[in-house]
Amino acid sequence: MIEYLQKLISQALTDLKIEYDDEIVLERARRPEHGHFTANIALVLSSRLRKPPLRIATEIRDLFPEQPDLIEKIEIAPPGFINFFIAPAAFQKIVTQVLAKGDNFGRNDIGRGRKAQVEFVSANPTGPLTVGHGRQAVLGDTVARILEWNGYVVDREYYYNDAGRQMRILGQSVYIRYRQLLGYDDELTKEHYQGEYIREIARSILDQHGDKYDGQSDHAIFRQSAEEAVFTDIRDTLAELDIVFNSYYNEKSLYEDGLIDDVLKRLAERGATYEKEGAIWFRAGKYGAGDDRVLWKSVVDEATYRLPDIAYHETKIKRGYDLIVDIFGADHHATYPDVLAGLQALGYETDRIRVLIHQFVTLTRGGEKIKMSTRQANYVTLRELIEEVGKNVVRYFFIMRGMTSHLNFDLALAKTESDENPVFYLQYAHARICSILRNAVAKGFNDDQRGDLSLLAEEETLALLSTLDEFSEVCRNCSETLEPQPLTSFLHKLAATFHKFYTVHRVISKDRELSKARLDLVRAVRFVLANGLNLLGISAPERM
């Protein structure tokens, strides 16, 4: 509906011989006396045209064609707003549109089938996923779902490194637990991984191989068993959130394929690196990324993390993605400018790369902070969180705040108040509608019978119709910003508008015609609720 009004305003501007290339802003009015939509175009143009905004607004309004079935009236309000009051008939049409598109209502084709990749989680397999990883996992998967919904073909990729120092320490940790199980009094140090899972891995090695590896602390079995067990756990945990990666990328392959050396060589050829104190430095400053950084260490003969990161991102570009989304926690915000600078140094444009930085999760239990380090034993895993509150609540909580906000997750609250959780509010609306629809079948209403939509005219009904209309805008907005949070606000609003409608108006009544029209309406609401919940990966139950 907004697009249509924009077109009409644009036409009016042309008629007035006013050039205006920016988007014509149309907002949903917050207050009923301001109509349904409001345009500030006259205020925006005022200073440029050196004309009072009220006059411009009036001129625009006077050029609007009469169409009583769409626009009831147009009011000009000081200091220069143009307020549109939409006719009920225009809102009533939305029901037809929703029912026609059904599961696909709200989709658009911004992506036009282009390839997108979302890389997220990317935790090295040193331990179970934490609650902090959970936020990133849910954010990444939801962004991927939004992109798919908006016409992209999306790959979900998990990047990891199983060769570094942390993995060696992991193996040693398993070995020490193994020794303890054999009766030795070896002790873990602060350096080692303390979690119970280490002991379990050690026990399984003991069960399978006995004391065969006693004295072989560097034996690969310790590290490999740990990696396999941890990765299996990570995969299973994510699967419980309905998050499935279709691609895993091992950093090691960058070395095996010679890409690390290759990138380093090409950077040198392009004069993007220099040697100092035996190390190879990258001229990050020259490419707009702040201070120069070491790419290749002198104290040890190996790369810093930046070099494989650059090589890895080059593969993303070479793999033909039109849109590349990187999701990082706030602790990694300093690394991506170097990567982008590195790509530019290699001659690439980086505007197809979108980096999303999300802030941390503060986990509390009854007001007390819980530290979330994989190294320490005392932390809450993502798996435990899912077991406590369930997939739907986890997904909703992690997405209900903007990614730039710190997220406060009180475990005690999430547990004790799970019955009053906002996610149930949305699901309840869906279940209620399903209940009505079951009742309709019992009363002999046919699914295919369409009602007379002009009967949908009460205040609460029109509010519901208007909210349905908003869904497409929210979807489009989310696909542009890659911020899923507004979807939760929208769904909450839709559910609230429905619940209010429900308490005021009875869907199935003796008035057969009105009942048919209202059934069409609630069917449409159900589709939009279900589509929105599905975008968030939250189930839409038919009964509760």
Added chain:
RNA sequence: GCCCCGAUAGCUCAAUGGAUAGAGCAUCUGCCUUCUAAGCAGAGGGUUGCAGGUUCGAGUCCUGCUCGGGGUACCA
């Protein structure tokens, strides 16, 4: 020191530069003979951290502070 994010109701958070800043939780008051009360209606609760600036108009943009979180490694 420098860089990034935040600061809005008692708490957790919304609000593409728009009109009288909104929800949930918590606290009070009402509403189930009726398609699901996991719901609805109502009340109280605010100098949007501080000080300037930009303009028709600022919670939003700019500058400087204060406080909190994260970076600033030849750790990832």
